[in-house]
Amino acid sequence: MIALSIAGVLAIFLLYTSIAGGGTPTLKPSQLAGHNDRVSLVGMVTGKPSGDGHNTALRFHLRDRDGTAAVPVVYRGSVPDLFKPGREVVVQGKLVNRMFVAAPGTLVTKCPSKYAPAKSSNT
């Protein structure tokens, strides 16, 4: 009987993953080339960001944490309080013509301290 239920659980699980797909890739800017699908981009904010996300689009550059490859990002939506150059962030979106167009409201800063899962701008 236990074997049956395990099979049942696995079946539900496989059904779900086949429909919903196996997760979203999390990439660094250097890994973006060639990806046309929706991904999670993780990197460090560099340069001088402009805009505020609500009135005007937030534009900034994201570069590999340990590397130089960078990509320009355009984002609309809530900007976490911890966002600033030097912070590591994650944002979802697609690479379109060498510019990363972010999905609205998906910008999240990674917590600076290892302790609390301080998430901002999450619904």
Add this chain to the structure above:
Amino acid sequence: MADLGRAALFVSLGLAVYATVVGAWAARAHKRRLSDSAGNALLAALGSTAVAGAVLLSALLRHDFSFVYVAQHTSTELPTGYSISAFWGGQEGSLLLWLLVLTAYASAAVLINRRRAPDLVAWSVPVLGGVAVFFAFMLVAVSSPFETQTAPVEGAGLNPSLQNPYMLAHPPLLYLGYVGLTVPFAFGMGALLAGRTDERWIVATRRWTLVAWTALGVGQLLGAHWAYVEVGWGGYYAWDPVENAALMPWLAATAFLHSVMIQEKRGMLKVWNVLLVILAFCLSLFGTFLTRSGVVNSIHSFTESPLGPWFLGFICVVTAGSLALVFWRLPLLRTKTRLESLVSREAAFLYNNLLLVALCLTILWGVAFPMLSELVRGETRTVGRPYYDFFLRTFGLPLLLLMGIGPLIAWRRASLRSLGRMFIWPAGIAVAVGVVLLALGAGSSVPGLVAYTFSAFVLTTIVLEFVRGTRAVGSFTQLVGRNRRRYGGYIVHASVVLLALGVAGSGAYGSSAERKLSPGQSLSVAGYTLTYRSLSQQRGANHIALRAAVDVSRGDKFVARVQPGKNRYFAEQQVSNEMAIHTDWLRAEDVDVIADQINPGGAIYFKVLVKPLVNLIWVAGFVFLAGALVALWPDAREQRRLAARYALAEA
């Protein structure tokens, strides 16, 4: 003084090794005094670890920045309470806390049980010692809290978002829970090593498991409340790996608490129970490891933290070792008892277990997925909220229903006629509630409606159980007093229902709106009108507080004024979001107002979230604690009966 701390930890390591090696030898060679000596080593380890703890605590209170750890986690103006909480604020300190709680629990378990079940304790001591060896070794060789430096003038201070009372309660409670699961694990392994197939180990550790499980549960709810009130994004659970780290062992422990009842009543599932306790303990180790290293996001951060490979190695050793032990003793554990009917209380408990473990494993998969996908495909893939929500619904809703069905079915097998009679009222009420809710518009979310209907079913069942029981026994206090575990359990079930209602209400039936407002403008959501009046600035001890005055009204009736805003902390150069919560008890919902972006000109981008029934989640916490206390309350009659039973062996 740091030298004293280091030396004390070294002594702890030595004692732990003694307890493990000598303890195992003494158990094997059946040597009484040597076994007592190994047990004493654990007691002594408590002493030396406490000394180390005292050294660290005094350094924290004195803000002695010659200790690297103190400089990293405190500053001169940090209030005393938070200087204390810095003990567990960092990696090294929390490892020390783990070892301290472990040696404390181990000492208590040894002292309580060594005269009554010496052979069981003889083998449990090396297991406890083995875990202590790992943590002591980490503290001595890999991650020491007693690194020193030339003292800088000022310390780094504590992250402002951690400076609130939750920081004093949430981590220690979770540690009491995580470490608490070591004791049933050690006794389970001890029983296998000793070749005992009876329930002695379960009887001895029943309270330990309950206490650890309660601590984990309350600790998590505290964490959720902290996230809701302080972090200010309007939510209380983000399926973050660190959050899941505590949920997984709790689910496994919940399954374990139920399945040991089957072993108690029917003598079945001995193997399953042992496997569950191993799972719970390994998950608690994994949870500690997840919280303490930034490992999940990428394999690369994994190797960055020195702790990572050691922890993973230890978890592998523990898993492999305990599974090997189970396999070796398998012939002893096998019983011939079979499930008599798929419609019996045992079967219901079994389904409950399967659902809980399934949920636990899907969460584990979601947590491990990024690491695994990077290993296999070379690119990190993460699963998002939809993944977790789907499985929470798929496994959680049937679990909810089972809480109502289980009590109505008899042990061994239930006759369909009596089932029908039992189900009539709860099912009837549930259907009625469902229809009413549907008419009120709850059909907008099917899972939400299902959750509400199931909740009505379960609550009716619980009330009826109390009513029928009181009628049968004659007095309510006698009923509960003689069946503390069962009725305490029913109270806990009620708390889970409240939790489900809170989660379903705020999740499925919430509303939100966002808009940029200048002073005088308003926005409406869910029947409320929010008008932004003015922006003010106030100076606090270590921050500047910006607050927007927002008036909330319903129709044309003024309800409340809330003050969302932001705090700017000078020293840490950080901004924190201060969400304003207005709780409407009559309408049973929360209105959360977030000042998302404050423009220099005074216009503010507001986000408003309306969360129905969210406060039931916190109420559930109190009910949960009450139920757990009832179940934990010692029952003198049952103690005597158990003592008489085991007096045979311990004569």
Add this chain to the structure above:
Amino acid sequence: MTAALVLAALVAAAAVLLVAVPFLREPAPSEDTLPEPRDSVKRALAFAEERDRALSALKELEFDHRTGKLSDDDYRELVGAYRRRAAAALQGIEPAK
């Protein structure tokens, strides 16, 4: 610095003392074997647990019947079997004593 060393030495000494206590208390005991249940006792324990299970099952059976979860027919059918099981388990303990 020296205070730390002295304290550390004290801690170590206390630890050694605590570990040695069982031997200091009984330098020459009459027997030094760990009390472990013999196989016959283990069997008796198994019967004791079986007996407790059977008795508690009987109690639950009555309770379920009184609260209406078990019909009269089912109760009558099961109560005999349960009583026999309890009796058998009780007999099982006797031989070991």
